[in-house]
Amino acid sequence: xxxxxxxxxxxxxxxxxxxxxxxxxxxxxxxxxxxxxxxxxxxxxxxxxxxxxxxxxxxxxxxxxxxxxxxxxxxxxxxxxxxxxxxxxxxxxxxxxxxxxxxxxxxxxxxxxxxxxxxxxxxxxxxxxxxxxxxxxxxxxxxxxxxxxxxxxxxxxxxxxxxxxxxxxxxxxxxxxxxxxxxxxxxxxxxxxxxxxxxxxxxxxxxxxxxxxxxxxxxxxxxxxxxxxxxxxxx
Amino acid sequence: xxxxxxxxxxxxxxxxxxxxxxxxxxxxxxxxxxxxxxxxxxxxxxxxxxxxxxxxxxxxxxxxxxxxxxxxxxxxxxxxxxxxxxxxxxxxxxxxxxxxx
Numbered sequence: 645x646x647x648x649x650x651x652x653x654x655x656x657x658x659x660x661x662x663x664x665x666x667x668x669x670x671x672x673x674x675x676x677x678x679x680x681x682x683x684x685x686x687x688x689x690x691x692x693x694x695x696x697x698x699x700x701x702x703x704x705x706x707x708x709x710x711x712x713x714x715x716x717x718x719x720x721x722x723x724x725x726x727x728x729x730x731x732x733x734x735x736x737x738x739x740x741x742x743x744x745x746x747x748x749x750x751x752x753x754x755x756x757x758x759x760x761x762x763x764x765x766x767x768x769x770x771x772x773x774x775x776x777x778x779x780x781x782x783x784x785x786x787x788x789x790x791x792x793x794x795x796x797x798x799x800x801x802x803x804x805x806x807x808x809x810x811x812x813x814x815x816x817x818x819x820x821x822x823x824x825x826x827x828x829x830x831x832x833x834x835x836x837x838x839x840x841x842x843x844x845x846x847x848x849x850x851x852x853x854x855x856x857x858x859x860x861x862x863x864x865x866x867x868x869x870x871x872x873x874x875x876x877x878x879x
Numbered sequence: 880x881x882x883x884x885x886x887x888x889x890x891x892x893x894x895x896x897x898x899x900x901x902x903x904x905x906x907x908x909x910x911x912x913x914x915x916x917x918x919x920x921x922x923x924x925x926x927x928x929x930x931x932x933x934x935x936x937x938x939x940x941x942x943x944x945x946x947x948x949x950x951x952x953x954x955x956x957x958x959x960x961x962x963x964x965x966x967x968x969x970x971x972x973x974x975x976x977x978x979x980x
Contacts, residue, residue: 666963669967691880695888698889704895705891721890722891726894729894729895736900737906737919738920740903741920752903760926764923764926807970807974810944813949813952813972816935816949816952817949817952817968817969820949820953821955821956821962824953836924837925840926840927841928841929844929844933845932845933848933857926860925861926862922864928865918865925866918868921869917
């Protein structure tokens, strides 16, 4: 396809920016809502921006607002954040498996940007991923998250309610689009995705979502290897 | 900024950063056993399954938003459209849905 030819001529960073633009769209409504909620929870503008700039974790930031609102102590908020975000251990390891090696300091820097969405876009690329690519993806995602948190604080949801509501599907649609090419090619991917979705549906009934995602992901990733080694075919 | 908020934000920042940084910087993928590598290679697809479902059903109190949006994304992605087109189509589908409901 002509777009593939075109994107191959760009630098990895530029291709990353392009690939990350779907994340930027998806973060828009979420960040606007975060800004708005932060203000109504009583955070100052500076505190709101500091949270989006330095913590940079959607689900954990929402959760922190809830806890701050009901007067929860700092330690408990930090601990809950840790529990929610521990899933990134697995995602970061998986990024490491797919990406070219680089200087530890470079890796330490861009690792800050590994959200669920950046992980998803990066690890579903074909072949080995260049450092520039993940930096491009992270940059556009981060800018969208930070700037829209600020806009949300001052103007609230600038989007018409219908659009704001409909945009909640954006990140899920992106995940589906990322999965589809491999889903069509390999039967194994169908098993992996479907079994993890089912496991997660069960685990999320009694586990915090961060743990439920880790457990579901590990169980199907390891389970399918076990299955294939014991007489399954290798498609 | 109050001391308490400063403590909360810096604490949250540290515990969020560490799990993102540790494996990337310290995991030596060439030296882990091949069966661990095999599992790790499966992680993206399994994680996507878990990230999509059941979360997609919770985007609205009305479960149909997630269902219709998801089906739209599956069809458009299956036809081979690129990422942005899939995302925009499912947003448009839900806007149409909200006019009907």
